[in-house]
Amino acid sequence: MPVTSNDAPVRTLTSPTVQLLSTDGAFAPSDSAAEFLPYFERLTEADYRKFYRDMVVVRKFDTEAANLQRQGQLALWVPSHGQEAAQVGSAYATRAQDHIFPSYREHVVGMIRGLDMVDILRMLRGVTLGGWTPEEHGNFHLYTLVLASQTLHATGYAMGMQLDGATGTGNPETDQAVIVYYGDGASSQGDANEALVFAASYQTPQVFFMQNNHWAISVPVSRQSRTPLYLRAGGFGMPGIQVDGNDVLASYAVTAKAMDDARAGHGPSLIEALTYRVGAHTTADDPTKYRDPDELAYWVARDPIVRFRTYLQGLGVEQEFLDSVDEEAADHAADVRRRALEITSPDRSVIFDNVYAEPHPLVVEQKAWLDGYETSFDGSES
Amino acid sequence: MTIADTTTVAPASANLPMAKALNAGLRQAMLDDPKVLMMGEDIGPLGGVFRVTEGLHAEFGEKRVLDTPLAESGIIGTAIGLAMRGFRPVCEIQFDGFVFPGFDQITSQLARMRNRHEGGVSMPVVVRIPYGGHIGSIEHHQESPEAYFAHTPGLRVVSPSNPHDAYWMMREAIASNDPVIFFEPKSRYWPKGEVDFTAPGTPLHASRVVRTGTSVTVVGHGAMVSVLLQAAELAAAEGISLEVIDLRSISPIDYGPILESVHKTGHLVVAQEAAGFVSVGSEIAATVTERAFYSLEAPVLRVSGFDTPFPPAAVETHFLPSPDRVLEAVDRSLAY
Numbered sequence: 001m002p003v004t005s006n007d008a009p010v011r012t013l014t015s016p017t018v019q020l021l022s023t024d025g026a027f028a029p030s031d032s033a034a035e036f037l038p039y040f041e042r043l044t045e046a047d048y049r050k051f052y053r054d055m056v057v058v059r060k061f062d063t064e065a066a067n068l069q070r071q072g073q074l075a076l077w078v079p080s081h082g083q084e085a086a087q088v089g090s091a092y093a094t095r096a097q098d099h100i101f102p103s104y105r106e107h108v109v110g111m112i113r114g115l116d117m118v119d120i121l122r123m124l125r126g127v128t129l130g131g132w133t134p135e136e137h138g139n140f141h142l143y144t145l146v147l148a149s150q151t152l153h154a155t156g157y158a159m160g161m162q163l164d165g166a167t168g169t170g171n172p173e174t175d176q177a178v179i180v181y182y183g184d185g186a187s188s189q190g191d192a193n194e195a196l197v198f199a200a201s202y203q204t205p206q207v208f209f210m211q212n213n214h215w216a217i218s219v220p221v222s223r224q225s226r227t228p229l230y231l232r233a234g235g236f237g238m239p240g241i242q243v244d245g246n247d248v249l250a251s252y253a254v255t256a257k258a259m260d261d262a263r264a265g266h267g268p269s270l271i272e273a274l275t276y277r278v279g280a281h282t283t284a285d286d287p288t289k290y291r292d293p294d295e296l297a298y299w300v301a302r303d304p305i306v307r308f309r310t311y312l313q314g315l316g317v318e319q320e321f322l323d324s325v326d327e328e329a330a331d332h333a334a335d336v337r338r339r340a341l342e343i344t345s346p347d348r349s350v351i352f353d354n355v356y357a358e359p360h361p362l363v364v365e366q367k368a369w370l371d372g373y374e375t376s377f378d379g380s381e382s
Numbered sequence: 383m384t385i386a387d388t389t390t391v392a393p394a395s396a397n398l399p400m401a402k403a404l405n406a407g408l409r410q411a412m413l414d415d416p417k418v419l420m421m422g423e424d425i426g427p428l429g430g431v432f433r434v435t436e437g438l439h440a441e442f443g444e445k446r447v448l449d450t451p452l453a454e455s456g457i458i459g460t461a462i463g464l465a466m467r468g469f470r471p472v473c474e475i476q477f478d479g480f481v482f483p484g485f486d487q488i489t490s491q492l493a494r495m496r497n498r499h500e501g502g503v504s505m506p507v508v509v510r511i512p513y514g515g516h517i518g519s520i521e522h523h524q525e526s527p528e529a530y531f532a533h534t535p536g537l538r539v540v541s542p543s544n545p546h547d548a549y550w551m552m553r554e555a556i557a558s559n560d561p562v563i564f565f566e567p568k569s570r571y572w573p574k575g576e577v578d579f580t581a582p583g584t585p586l587h588a589s590r591v592v593r594t595g596t597s598v599t600v601v602g603h604g605a606m607v608s609v610l611l612q613a614a615e616l617a618a619a620e621g622i623s624l625e626v627i628d629l630r631s632i633s634p635i636d637y638g639p640i641l642e643s644v645h646k647t648g649h650l651v652v653a654q655e656a657a658g659f660v661s662v663g664s665e666i667a668a669t670v671t672e673r674a675f676y677s678l679e680a681p682v683l684r685v686s687g688f689d690t691p692f693p694p695a696a697v698e699t700h701f702l703p704s705p706d707r708v709l710e711a712v713d714r715s716l717a718y
């Protein structure tokens with residue numbers, strides 16, 4: 001497929017919010033869910049258990065990381081509390097050969113792709129600007145802190161997949177696609193919009209997964225957009241769909257279809273996952289200054305983990321399993337905590353290393369100078 | 383940083399304008415490495431507004447010469463993703479003044495990507511920017527923004543002054559595993575010069591003495607080099623011998639030839655089209671003062687564009703450093 005195939009057929013897909021589970025945990029697919037049921041039907045009970053386990057484990061991890069920050073062990077923490085279903089469902093819709101470009105709140109997506117959660121804490125503890133090697137961690141790329149910058153990197157990477165002939169061949173075992181995470185706040189950035197333009201122009205194998213958690217720090221989504229965000233996709237010439245992001249099964253099914261379509265060469269699409277940032281933006285934030293407690297209560301009542309647990313209990317999943325997951329989550333959090341406290345500071349040479357691929361005289365000179373300066377104090381203590 | 387050892391496609395040498403020399407350098411790089419891509423606005427069938435990519439779309443096709451949507455951040459941002467994937471994108475920014483919509487992707491992303499990945503990712507991306515005045519154009523089409531990029535760790539910044547250097551520096555820039563901001567002095571796109579396709583040029587980041595002299599050292603880059611050479615001719619008629627140094631690389635700066643020259647002349651004048659405040663010239667003045675204080679017989683003087691927006695073209699000759707403005711500074715330096 002030529003990279004500039006802008007003669008691709010225009011696909012539009014706009015529908016009311018897709019939901020498989022009602023807010024009280026009953027299996028009650030919305031009318032709009034019909035075309036996604038085949039994707040849901042791929043799942044087995046073993047998958048459900050993984051989904052549940054991961055949501056509970058990351059919730060506990062999130063609490064532990066916030067505690068570490070409060071105790072001065074992290075510079076900052078970025079909670080994902082409340083967004084677990086959107087993230088777990090979409091992450092399980094990726095395949096090993098896919099590439100994931102996160103924003104900075106997709107901790108459980110990284111976990112599902114094989115990332116050690118301590119690696120995320122390393123960045124927030126201030127010992128690295130990155131933290132892991134994407135190729136060795138499920139193609140889960142580094143967090144990007146300038147909002148929406150990663151949407152363009154993802155689109156460029158997806159263009160590269162096309163140029164390599166690594167997608168759209170019809171073989172789902174090898175065809176590749178990209179999923180990029182961003183949010184309702186980032187949707188206002190120029191880069192997010194330029195990425196949608198480029199993706200549509202080149203028909204990239206790509207899913208734009210926008211978690212609308214309703215708040216960009218203190219500014220509500222109503223300030224970002226006067227229209228439901230998924231409707232913007234149509235203006236760019238790609239399908240857009242809104243899903244209940246607190247419904248892990250719907251998040252999975254909708255993303256699975258979009259990723260399958262992307263791998264098969266049908267082009268990009270945009271998913272708006274409706275969810276809620278139950279916690280603060282970061283540990284430096286105080287949402288009580290700008291949020292209505294009734295709104296918070298409304299969303300807490302729609303907690304994605306509670307909803308899915310109710311569903312599982314309805315299926316007859318034993319309490320023993322649910323208890324064992326709680327125990328595993330506590331063990332994982334404790335293990336992360338212990339290892340986070342063992343993170344050591346890097347050598348000062350990281351200031352200078354890897355600024356350039358090939359030596360740059362200023363950096364070389366300054367590294368040598370700092371070494372000489374710092375070691376000049378070594379003898380003074382004796 | 384090695385250039386593939388392939389049979390050159392051009393004759394052994396040719397008398398070419400810089401635009402065509404750059405075109406030959408791009409073409410050779412594309413022949414050498416299938417991962418080299420061109421990206422930009424109007425660079426396909428049109429060949430770019432300055433025709434620097436002329437013929438490449440026809441020869442290499444739309445998968446390697448990508449006419450992009452009209453969005454500079456999009457061009458740089460997607461080039462970063464392509465570089466992560468193993469490609470070597472060469473991005474054309476249409477005019478100097480249009481680079482700023484892509485500034486965040488260049489300075490916060492492209493420049494830092496390798497560092498953030500602790501060396502695990504390389505960014506062999508070239509950003510080509512036609513720059514500078516002397517062409518009588520409208521606002522945002524005559525800027526010299528090189529200092530912004532030279533100030534950014536992680537970037538390399540270069541600017542050729544003649545067709546031969548343009549050819550070889552472009553090939554080296556594309557071969558570099560670091561991002562290179564490649565400033566093309568557009569007033570020098572059309573004058574012809576001899577390009578020797580068989581002789582590897584001066585290394586990408588080396589400065590070079592282009593005219594020897596004994597009285598005053600004058601340093602500049604890009605289009606300013608021809609202004610300095612004109613000034614040297616005029617000065618010679620008055621018995622003043624200028625040593626002219628073509629900076630070629632703005633980050634890093636190769637101080638070797640500059641210091642050697644200053645040790646000899648004791649006088650240094652730095653010329654640039656950009657505003658002088660916090661400029662490349664300021665940096666050279668500071669460094670030479672630090673490293674050659676006892677050789678200097680006068681303060682290092684700067685000849686710059688004024689600290690104003692680039693003016694309407696009707697008065698650009700009053701704004702841009704001219705040979706006479708350079709000589710005024712030379713006289714002031716010698717008067718110390």
